Protein backbone atom coordinates (compact mmCIF):
# COMPACT_ATOMS: atom_id res chain seq x y z
CA UNK A 438 0.00 0.00 0.00
CA UNK A 439 1.17 3.55 -0.76
CA UNK A 440 0.87 5.97 2.21
CA UNK A 441 -0.33 9.60 1.88
CA UNK A 442 3.32 10.65 1.72
CA UNK A 443 3.67 8.57 -1.42
CA UNK A 444 5.92 6.06 0.36
CA UNK A 445 5.26 2.37 0.06
CA UNK A 446 4.11 0.81 3.35
CA UNK A 447 3.92 -2.93 2.97
CA UNK A 448 2.50 -3.75 6.41
CA UNK A 449 -0.79 -1.90 5.92
CA UNK A 450 -3.96 -3.28 4.40
CA UNK A 451 -6.94 -1.59 2.77
CA UNK A 452 -10.19 -1.52 4.81
CA UNK A 453 -12.04 -3.76 2.36
CA UNK A 454 -9.37 -6.44 2.57
CA UNK A 455 -9.22 -6.17 6.36
CA UNK A 456 -12.96 -6.70 6.63
CA UNK A 457 -12.94 -9.60 4.20
CA UNK A 458 -10.19 -11.35 6.17
CA UNK A 459 -11.95 -10.71 9.49
CA UNK A 460 -15.17 -12.16 8.05
CA UNK A 461 -13.30 -15.17 6.70
CA UNK A 462 -11.69 -15.75 10.11
CA UNK A 463 -14.99 -15.40 11.97
CA UNK A 464 -16.67 -17.82 9.55
CA UNK A 465 -13.91 -20.38 10.04
CA UNK A 466 -14.24 -20.11 13.82
CA UNK A 467 -18.03 -20.41 13.87
CA UNK A 468 -17.83 -23.35 11.48
CA UNK A 469 -15.28 -24.99 13.76
CA UNK A 470 -17.50 -24.57 16.80
CA UNK A 471 -20.49 -26.00 14.89
CA UNK A 472 -18.56 -29.04 13.60
CA UNK A 473 -16.61 -29.78 16.78
CA UNK A 474 -19.02 -32.34 18.34
CA UNK A 475 -18.67 -34.59 15.28
CA UNK A 476 -14.90 -34.61 15.46
CA UNK A 477 -12.48 -36.29 17.84
CA UNK A 478 -11.61 -34.44 21.01
CA UNK A 479 -7.92 -35.04 20.37
CA UNK A 480 -5.90 -34.62 17.19
CA UNK A 481 -2.19 -34.50 17.92
CA UNK A 482 0.66 -35.48 15.61
CA UNK A 483 4.28 -36.57 15.90
CA UNK A 484 6.93 -33.92 15.55
CA UNK A 485 8.54 -35.27 12.39
CA UNK A 486 5.26 -34.97 10.47
CA UNK A 487 4.73 -31.41 11.66
CA UNK A 488 8.31 -30.36 11.19
CA UNK A 489 8.31 -31.51 7.57
CA UNK A 490 5.31 -29.32 6.97
CA UNK A 491 6.05 -26.30 9.13
CA UNK A 492 9.79 -25.93 9.63
CA UNK A 493 10.46 -23.62 6.69
CA UNK A 494 12.37 -20.36 6.49
CA UNK A 495 10.24 -17.20 6.52
CA UNK A 496 9.27 -16.17 2.96
CA UNK A 497 10.91 -13.05 1.60
CA UNK A 498 7.74 -12.02 -0.20
CA UNK A 499 4.26 -12.35 1.29
CA UNK A 500 1.53 -14.60 -0.12
CA UNK A 501 -2.26 -14.63 -0.16
CA UNK A 502 -3.61 -13.63 3.28
CA UNK A 503 -6.73 -15.65 2.72
CA UNK A 504 -4.67 -18.78 2.01
CA UNK A 505 -2.50 -18.21 5.06
CA UNK A 506 -5.59 -17.94 7.27
CA UNK A 507 -7.06 -21.13 5.73
CA UNK A 508 -3.78 -22.92 6.36
CA UNK A 509 -3.69 -21.84 10.01
CA UNK A 510 -7.32 -22.87 10.52
CA UNK A 511 -7.16 -26.19 8.68
CA UNK A 512 -3.61 -27.43 9.07
CA UNK A 513 -2.09 -25.98 12.23
CA UNK A 514 -4.54 -25.01 14.94
CA UNK A 515 -6.76 -28.13 14.78
CA UNK A 516 -3.76 -30.37 15.49
CA UNK A 517 -4.30 -30.13 19.21
CA UNK A 518 -6.42 -31.27 22.09
CA UNK A 519 -9.76 -29.56 21.50
CA UNK A 520 -10.28 -28.41 25.06
CA UNK A 521 -13.70 -27.00 24.19
CA UNK A 522 -14.98 -30.28 22.70
CA UNK A 523 -18.04 -31.54 24.61
CA UNK A 524 -16.25 -34.88 25.05
CA UNK A 525 -12.98 -33.39 26.25
CA UNK A 526 -12.68 -34.40 29.92
CA UNK A 527 -8.90 -34.35 30.26
CA UNK A 528 -6.84 -32.04 32.45
CA UNK A 529 -8.96 -28.90 32.93
CA UNK A 530 -10.99 -28.37 29.78
CA UNK A 531 -12.30 -24.97 28.90
CA UNK A 532 -15.02 -23.65 26.63
CA UNK A 533 -14.60 -19.94 25.95
CA UNK A 534 -17.75 -17.91 25.36
CA UNK A 535 -18.07 -16.32 21.92
CA UNK A 536 -18.22 -12.81 23.47
CA UNK A 537 -14.98 -13.68 25.30
CA UNK A 538 -13.34 -14.62 22.00
CA UNK A 539 -14.57 -11.43 20.35
CA UNK A 540 -13.35 -9.40 23.32
CA UNK A 541 -9.81 -10.71 22.81
CA UNK A 542 -10.05 -9.77 19.13
CA UNK A 543 -11.21 -6.26 20.07
CA UNK A 544 -8.51 -5.89 22.68
CA UNK A 545 -5.84 -6.74 20.13
CA UNK A 546 -7.46 -4.34 17.65
CA UNK A 547 -7.63 -1.44 20.08
CA UNK A 548 -4.05 -2.18 21.03
CA UNK A 549 -4.34 -0.95 24.60
CA UNK A 550 -1.39 -1.49 26.91
CA UNK A 551 -3.03 -1.77 30.29
CA UNK A 552 0.00 -0.98 32.38
CA UNK A 553 -1.01 2.35 33.88
CA UNK A 554 -3.97 4.68 34.32
CA UNK A 555 -2.48 7.28 31.97
CA UNK A 556 -2.08 4.76 29.20
CA UNK A 557 -5.41 2.95 29.75
CA UNK A 558 -7.94 4.72 31.99
CA UNK A 559 -11.08 3.04 30.62
CA UNK A 560 -9.71 -0.50 30.59
CA UNK A 561 -8.12 0.08 34.03
CA UNK A 562 -11.51 1.06 35.43
CA UNK A 563 -12.98 -2.04 33.82
CA UNK A 564 -10.40 -4.24 35.56
CA UNK A 565 -11.25 -2.50 38.85
CA UNK A 566 -14.91 -3.31 38.19
CA UNK A 567 -14.26 -6.98 37.43
CA UNK A 568 -11.92 -7.29 40.42
CA UNK A 569 -14.68 -5.79 42.54
CA UNK A 570 -17.10 -8.46 41.28
CA UNK A 571 -14.58 -11.10 42.35
CA UNK A 572 -14.24 -9.37 45.74
CA UNK A 573 -17.99 -9.65 46.26
CA UNK A 574 -18.15 -13.26 45.13
CA UNK A 575 -15.37 -14.16 47.58
CA UNK A 576 -16.87 -12.11 50.40
CA UNK A 577 -13.71 -10.06 50.85
CA UNK A 578 -13.75 -6.68 52.68
CA UNK A 579 -13.38 -3.24 51.02
CA UNK A 580 -9.63 -3.33 51.72
CA UNK A 581 -9.23 -6.21 49.28
CA UNK A 582 -8.17 -5.94 45.68
CA UNK A 583 -6.36 -7.80 42.99
CA UNK A 584 -5.13 -8.11 39.47
CA UNK A 585 -5.80 -10.17 36.39
CA UNK A 586 -2.84 -12.29 35.37
CA UNK A 587 -1.88 -14.59 32.51
CA UNK A 588 -3.16 -17.57 34.52
CA UNK A 589 -3.07 -19.48 37.79
CA UNK A 590 0.68 -20.06 37.73
CA UNK A 591 1.45 -16.33 37.49
CA UNK A 592 -1.17 -15.51 40.13
CA UNK A 593 0.28 -18.11 42.53
CA UNK A 594 3.73 -16.62 42.04
CA UNK A 595 2.56 -13.06 42.68
CA UNK A 596 0.61 -14.18 45.76
CA UNK A 597 3.52 -16.07 47.28
CA UNK A 598 5.90 -13.17 46.64
CA UNK A 599 3.46 -10.92 48.55
CA UNK A 600 3.38 -13.51 51.36
CA UNK A 601 7.16 -13.71 51.50
CA UNK A 602 7.48 -9.92 51.69
CA UNK A 603 4.96 -9.86 54.55
CA UNK A 604 6.71 -12.67 56.46
CA UNK A 605 8.73 -11.95 59.61
CA UNK A 606 11.83 -13.87 58.79
CA UNK A 607 11.78 -14.53 55.06
CA UNK A 608 15.42 -15.67 54.91
CA UNK A 609 14.54 -18.74 56.95
CA UNK A 610 11.14 -19.08 55.31
CA UNK A 611 9.25 -22.33 54.84
CA UNK A 612 6.34 -22.93 52.51
CA UNK A 613 3.61 -25.43 53.39
CA UNK A 614 1.31 -27.14 50.94
CA UNK A 615 -0.42 -30.50 50.70
CA UNK A 616 0.80 -33.50 48.75
CA UNK A 617 -2.09 -32.74 46.34
CA UNK A 618 -1.05 -29.15 45.58
CA UNK A 619 -0.42 -28.09 42.01
CA UNK A 620 3.13 -28.00 40.65
CA UNK A 621 2.63 -24.29 39.95
CA UNK A 622 3.21 -23.65 43.66
CA UNK A 623 6.51 -25.53 43.65
CA UNK A 624 7.52 -23.70 40.48
CA UNK A 625 6.65 -20.36 42.10
CA UNK A 626 8.75 -21.29 45.13
CA UNK A 627 11.67 -22.13 42.87
CA UNK A 628 11.42 -18.79 41.05
CA UNK A 629 11.34 -17.05 44.43
CA UNK A 630 14.50 -18.82 45.54
CA UNK A 631 12.74 -21.03 48.09
CA UNK A 632 14.72 -24.26 47.89
CA UNK A 633 13.01 -27.67 47.76
CA UNK A 634 14.22 -28.44 51.31
CA UNK A 635 12.18 -25.44 52.47
CA UNK A 636 8.93 -26.77 51.01
CA UNK A 637 6.83 -29.03 53.25
CA UNK A 638 4.46 -31.39 51.48
CA UNK A 639 1.87 -32.17 54.12
CA UNK A 640 0.03 -35.50 53.81
CA UNK A 641 -3.70 -35.57 53.12
CA UNK A 642 -6.63 -37.41 54.66
CA UNK A 643 -8.81 -40.04 53.01
CA UNK A 644 -10.60 -37.27 51.07
CA UNK A 645 -7.32 -35.79 49.83
CA UNK A 646 -7.65 -32.77 52.12
CA UNK A 647 -4.79 -31.29 54.14
CA UNK A 648 -4.14 -33.34 57.30
CA UNK A 649 -4.34 -30.59 59.91
CA UNK A 650 -2.57 -32.59 62.65
CA UNK A 651 0.39 -33.16 60.38
CA UNK A 652 0.43 -29.49 59.37
CA UNK A 653 0.34 -28.24 62.96
CA UNK A 654 3.07 -30.62 64.01
CA UNK A 655 5.32 -29.73 61.06
CA UNK A 656 4.99 -25.99 61.67
CA UNK A 657 5.78 -26.50 65.37
CA UNK A 658 8.91 -28.51 64.59
CA UNK A 659 10.09 -25.88 62.09
CA UNK A 660 9.48 -23.01 64.46
CA UNK A 661 11.35 -24.80 67.22
CA UNK A 662 14.27 -25.06 64.79
CA UNK A 663 14.22 -21.28 64.22
CA UNK A 664 12.49 -21.46 60.84
CA UNK A 665 9.49 -19.29 59.94
CA UNK A 666 6.48 -20.01 57.78
CA UNK A 667 6.19 -17.90 54.62
CA UNK A 668 2.71 -19.16 53.89
CA UNK A 669 0.39 -22.10 54.19
CA UNK A 670 -1.13 -22.97 50.81
CA UNK A 671 -4.62 -24.42 50.77
CA UNK A 672 -6.34 -25.99 47.78
CA UNK A 673 -9.84 -25.01 46.73
CA UNK A 674 -10.14 -27.75 44.17
CA UNK A 675 -7.01 -29.83 43.68
CA UNK A 676 -6.33 -30.46 40.05
CA UNK A 677 -6.18 -34.22 40.61
CA UNK A 678 -9.48 -34.88 42.33
CA UNK A 679 -11.04 -31.46 43.00
CA UNK A 680 -10.55 -31.87 46.78
CA UNK A 681 -11.07 -28.77 48.89
CA UNK A 682 -8.89 -28.36 51.99
CA UNK A 683 -10.57 -27.56 55.34
CA UNK A 684 -10.50 -23.81 54.68
CA UNK A 685 -12.19 -22.67 57.89
CA UNK A 686 -9.95 -24.79 60.12
CA UNK A 687 -6.91 -23.61 58.21
CA UNK A 688 -8.02 -19.98 58.51
CA UNK A 689 -8.50 -20.44 62.31
CA UNK A 690 -5.03 -21.91 62.57
CA UNK A 691 -3.35 -19.30 60.37
CA UNK A 692 -5.02 -16.45 62.26
CA UNK A 693 -3.98 -17.87 65.62
CA UNK A 694 -0.43 -18.46 64.41
CA UNK A 695 -0.15 -15.27 62.36
CA UNK A 696 0.70 -17.14 59.18
CA UNK A 697 -0.24 -16.03 55.66
CA UNK A 698 -2.98 -18.24 54.21
CA UNK A 699 -2.83 -18.57 50.44
CA UNK A 700 -5.61 -20.43 48.61
CA UNK A 701 -5.02 -21.90 45.19
CA UNK A 702 -8.57 -21.83 43.87
CA UNK A 703 -7.53 -21.94 40.22
CA UNK A 704 -9.84 -24.87 39.60
CA UNK A 705 -12.67 -24.33 42.08
CA UNK A 706 -12.73 -20.60 42.81
CA UNK A 707 -15.43 -19.49 40.40
CA UNK A 708 -17.88 -22.05 41.81
CA UNK A 709 -18.30 -19.27 44.41
CA UNK A 710 -20.94 -17.74 42.15
CA UNK A 711 -23.26 -20.64 43.05
CA UNK A 712 -24.84 -21.36 46.42
CA UNK A 713 -23.37 -24.87 46.38
CA UNK A 714 -19.87 -23.60 45.64
CA UNK A 715 -20.12 -20.95 48.35
CA UNK A 716 -20.86 -23.67 50.92
CA UNK A 717 -18.01 -25.87 49.73
CA UNK A 718 -15.53 -22.98 49.83
CA UNK A 719 -16.71 -21.49 53.12
CA UNK A 720 -13.77 -19.84 54.88
CA UNK A 721 -12.00 -18.79 51.67
CA UNK A 722 -12.87 -15.16 52.45
CA UNK A 723 -10.47 -15.34 55.42
CA UNK A 724 -7.44 -16.12 53.24
CA UNK A 725 -4.75 -13.49 52.71
CA UNK A 726 -4.47 -14.32 49.02
CA UNK A 727 -6.55 -16.30 46.56
CA UNK A 728 -5.89 -17.50 43.02
CA UNK A 729 -8.76 -17.75 40.53
CA UNK A 730 -8.53 -18.83 36.91
CA UNK A 731 -10.94 -17.30 34.41
CA UNK A 732 -9.76 -19.56 31.58
CA UNK A 733 -10.88 -22.57 33.59
CA UNK A 734 -14.30 -22.38 35.20
CA UNK A 735 -15.32 -18.93 34.02
CA UNK A 736 -15.37 -19.93 30.36
CA UNK A 737 -12.83 -17.46 28.97
CA UNK A 738 -10.22 -17.83 26.24
CA UNK A 739 -6.63 -18.22 27.40
CA UNK A 740 -5.07 -16.27 29.10
CA UNK A 741 -6.74 -14.93 32.21
CA UNK A 742 -6.11 -15.75 35.85
CA UNK A 743 -6.43 -13.57 38.91
CA UNK A 744 -4.73 -12.92 42.20
CA UNK A 745 -6.94 -11.47 44.92
CA UNK A 746 -5.54 -10.27 48.25
CA UNK A 747 -7.41 -9.36 51.42
CA UNK A 748 -5.31 -6.24 51.89
CA UNK A 749 -4.41 -4.61 48.59
CA UNK A 750 -1.47 -2.83 50.19
CA UNK A 751 0.33 -6.17 50.58
CA UNK A 752 0.45 -6.43 46.81
CA UNK A 753 1.34 -2.85 45.99
CA UNK A 754 4.07 -2.84 48.61
CA UNK A 755 5.83 -5.55 46.64
CA UNK A 756 5.20 -4.65 43.04
CA UNK A 757 5.01 -0.83 42.90
CA UNK A 758 8.21 0.37 41.31
CA UNK A 759 9.44 3.83 40.40
CA UNK A 760 11.18 4.48 37.11
CA UNK A 761 12.12 7.79 35.53
CA UNK A 762 10.78 6.63 32.22
CA UNK A 763 7.35 6.10 33.81
CA UNK A 764 7.22 9.26 35.93
CA UNK A 765 4.39 10.74 33.83
CA UNK A 766 2.15 7.80 34.62
CA UNK A 767 1.68 8.64 38.31
CA UNK A 768 -1.86 9.94 38.79
CA UNK A 769 -1.84 9.48 42.53
CA UNK A 770 -4.40 8.00 44.88
CA UNK A 771 -7.36 6.08 43.48
CA UNK A 772 -5.91 5.91 39.99
CA UNK A 773 -4.02 2.64 40.17
CA UNK A 774 -1.40 1.52 37.74
CA UNK A 775 -1.98 -2.20 37.40
CA UNK A 776 1.71 -2.74 36.75
CA UNK A 777 2.12 -1.86 40.46
CA UNK A 778 0.17 -4.98 41.42
CA UNK A 779 2.10 -7.72 39.67
CA UNK A 780 4.99 -8.78 37.48
CA UNK A 781 3.93 -7.44 34.08
CA UNK A 782 4.39 -3.90 32.83
CA UNK A 783 2.89 -4.24 29.35
CA UNK A 784 -0.42 -6.07 29.77
CA UNK A 785 -3.43 -6.77 27.61
CA UNK A 786 -6.99 -5.92 28.66
CA UNK A 787 -8.05 -9.21 30.24
CA UNK A 788 -11.08 -7.74 31.98
CA UNK A 789 -12.95 -7.12 28.72
CA UNK A 790 -13.67 -10.77 27.98
CA UNK A 791 -15.05 -11.35 31.47
CA UNK A 792 -17.06 -8.15 31.42
CA UNK A 793 -18.51 -8.71 27.94
CA UNK A 794 -19.42 -12.33 28.69
CA UNK A 795 -21.22 -11.35 31.88
CA UNK A 796 -22.96 -8.37 30.28
CA UNK A 797 -24.20 -10.44 27.37
CA UNK A 798 -25.29 -13.60 29.23
CA UNK A 799 -25.91 -12.34 32.77
CA UNK A 800 -24.80 -13.95 36.02
CA UNK A 801 -27.76 -16.32 36.13
CA UNK A 802 -26.42 -18.05 33.01
CA UNK A 803 -22.99 -18.44 34.61
CA UNK A 804 -24.53 -19.80 37.77
CA UNK A 805 -26.51 -22.38 35.81
CA UNK A 806 -23.45 -23.40 33.80
CA UNK A 807 -21.37 -23.84 36.97
CA UNK A 808 -24.10 -25.85 38.67
CA UNK A 809 -24.45 -27.99 35.55
CA UNK A 810 -20.74 -28.92 35.78
CA UNK A 811 -21.05 -29.87 39.44
CA UNK A 812 -24.20 -31.86 38.72
CA UNK A 813 -22.43 -33.83 35.96
CA UNK A 814 -19.56 -34.70 38.31
CA UNK A 815 -22.05 -35.99 40.91
CA UNK A 816 -23.88 -38.01 38.26
CA UNK A 817 -20.58 -39.68 37.37
CA UNK A 818 -20.19 -40.60 41.03
CA UNK A 819 -23.70 -42.09 41.09
CA UNK A 820 -23.07 -43.98 37.85
CA UNK A 821 -19.78 -45.40 39.12
CA UNK A 822 -21.26 -46.39 42.46
CA UNK A 823 -23.99 -48.35 40.68
CA UNK A 824 -21.52 -49.96 38.28
CA UNK A 825 -20.12 -53.44 38.86
CA UNK A 826 -17.07 -52.62 36.74
CA UNK A 827 -16.00 -49.21 38.06
CA UNK A 828 -15.10 -47.83 41.47
CA UNK A 829 -14.60 -44.27 42.73
CA UNK A 830 -11.13 -43.35 43.94
CA UNK A 831 -12.04 -39.99 45.50
CA UNK A 832 -15.30 -38.34 46.51
CA UNK A 833 -16.56 -35.67 44.13
CA UNK A 834 -16.29 -32.13 45.51
CA UNK A 835 -16.47 -29.80 42.51
CA UNK A 836 -16.17 -30.59 38.80
CA UNK A 837 -13.82 -33.61 38.72
CA UNK A 838 -14.49 -37.34 39.16
CA UNK A 839 -11.70 -39.90 39.66
CA UNK A 840 -12.44 -43.60 39.32
CA UNK A 841 -11.00 -46.78 37.85
CA UNK A 842 -11.98 -50.12 36.41
CA UNK A 843 -12.09 -52.64 39.24
CA UNK A 844 -14.87 -55.22 38.72
CA UNK A 845 -16.55 -56.29 41.95
CA UNK A 846 -16.51 -59.99 41.01
CA UNK A 847 -12.77 -60.19 40.32
CA UNK A 848 -9.86 -59.95 42.75
CA UNK A 849 -7.17 -57.95 41.02
CA UNK A 850 -3.89 -56.98 42.59
CA UNK A 851 -2.22 -53.58 42.29
CA UNK A 852 -0.26 -54.41 39.14
CA UNK A 853 -3.25 -55.96 37.40
CA UNK A 854 -5.36 -52.89 38.14
CA UNK A 855 -2.61 -50.68 36.81
CA UNK A 856 -2.37 -52.71 33.59
CA UNK A 857 -6.11 -52.83 32.99
CA UNK A 858 -6.63 -49.14 33.60
CA UNK A 859 -3.72 -48.26 31.36
CA UNK A 860 -5.28 -50.38 28.60
CA UNK A 861 -8.64 -48.66 29.11
CA UNK A 862 -7.07 -45.19 29.02
CA UNK A 863 -5.24 -46.08 25.81
CA UNK A 864 -8.37 -47.52 24.20
CA UNK A 865 -10.42 -44.43 24.99
CA UNK A 866 -7.60 -42.38 23.49
CA UNK A 867 -7.32 -44.35 20.25
CA UNK A 868 -10.84 -45.68 19.75
CA UNK A 869 -13.27 -43.19 21.24
CA UNK A 870 -14.09 -39.60 20.30
CA UNK A 871 -13.68 -38.58 23.93
CA UNK A 872 -10.48 -37.58 25.67
CA UNK A 873 -9.91 -38.41 29.32
CA UNK A 874 -6.70 -38.11 31.27
CA UNK A 875 -5.38 -39.84 34.36
CA UNK A 876 -3.78 -39.05 37.68
CA UNK A 877 -2.39 -40.91 40.67
CA UNK A 878 -4.23 -41.12 43.94
CA UNK A 879 -2.39 -42.87 46.77
CA UNK A 880 -0.22 -44.44 44.11
CA UNK A 881 -3.15 -45.89 42.15
CA UNK A 882 -3.78 -44.99 38.52
CA UNK A 883 -7.05 -43.05 38.42
CA UNK A 884 -9.10 -42.30 35.33
CA UNK A 885 -10.11 -38.70 35.65
CA UNK A 886 -12.96 -36.77 34.08
CA UNK A 887 -13.28 -33.02 34.49
CA UNK A 888 -16.76 -31.97 33.38
CA UNK A 889 -16.83 -28.20 33.51
CA UNK A 890 -17.48 -27.53 29.82
CA UNK A 891 -20.92 -25.90 29.45
CA UNK A 892 -21.57 -27.67 26.13
CA UNK A 893 -21.13 -31.12 27.68
CA UNK A 894 -24.38 -32.96 28.38
CA UNK A 895 -25.00 -36.11 30.39
CA UNK A 896 -25.25 -38.06 27.09
CA UNK A 897 -21.59 -37.38 26.27
CA UNK A 898 -20.52 -38.20 29.81
CA UNK A 899 -22.62 -41.39 29.97
CA UNK A 900 -21.40 -42.64 26.59
CA UNK A 901 -17.81 -42.13 27.71
CA UNK A 902 -18.45 -44.02 30.95
CA UNK A 903 -20.07 -46.81 28.92
CA UNK A 904 -17.00 -46.97 26.68
CA UNK A 905 -14.71 -47.11 29.73
CA UNK A 906 -16.81 -49.91 31.25
CA UNK A 907 -16.85 -51.86 27.98
CA UNK A 908 -13.09 -51.52 27.46
CA UNK A 909 -12.57 -52.53 31.09
CA UNK A 910 -14.72 -55.64 30.76
CA UNK A 911 -13.04 -56.58 27.44
CA UNK A 912 -9.55 -56.19 28.81
CA UNK A 913 -10.44 -58.73 31.49
CA UNK A 914 -11.83 -61.24 29.00
CA UNK A 915 -9.25 -60.90 26.22
CA UNK A 916 -6.05 -60.61 28.12
CA UNK A 917 -6.43 -61.41 31.78
CA UNK A 918 -3.57 -59.66 33.51
CA UNK A 919 -1.33 -61.70 35.84
CA UNK A 920 -2.55 -62.05 39.40
Ligand SMILES: Cc1ncc(COP(=O)(O)O)c(C=O)c1O
Nearest residue numbers: 529588589590619621676703704
Ligand atom coordinates in the same frame (compact mmCIF):
# COMPACT_ATOMS: atom_id res chain seq x y z
C1 LIG B 1 -5.15 -26.00 41.12
C2 LIG B 1 -4.35 -25.36 40.02
N1 LIG B 1 -3.44 -24.43 40.33
C3 LIG B 1 -2.70 -23.82 39.37
C4 LIG B 1 -2.84 -24.15 38.06
C5 LIG B 1 -2.00 -23.46 37.01
O1 LIG B 1 -2.81 -22.55 36.33
P1 LIG B 1 -2.45 -22.02 34.84
O2 LIG B 1 -2.44 -23.24 33.97
O3 LIG B 1 -3.57 -21.10 34.54
O4 LIG B 1 -1.13 -21.35 34.90
C6 LIG B 1 -3.78 -25.13 37.69
C7 LIG B 1 -3.91 -25.53 36.27
O5 LIG B 1 -4.48 -26.53 35.94
C8 LIG B 1 -4.56 -25.74 38.70
O6 LIG B 1 -5.48 -26.67 38.39
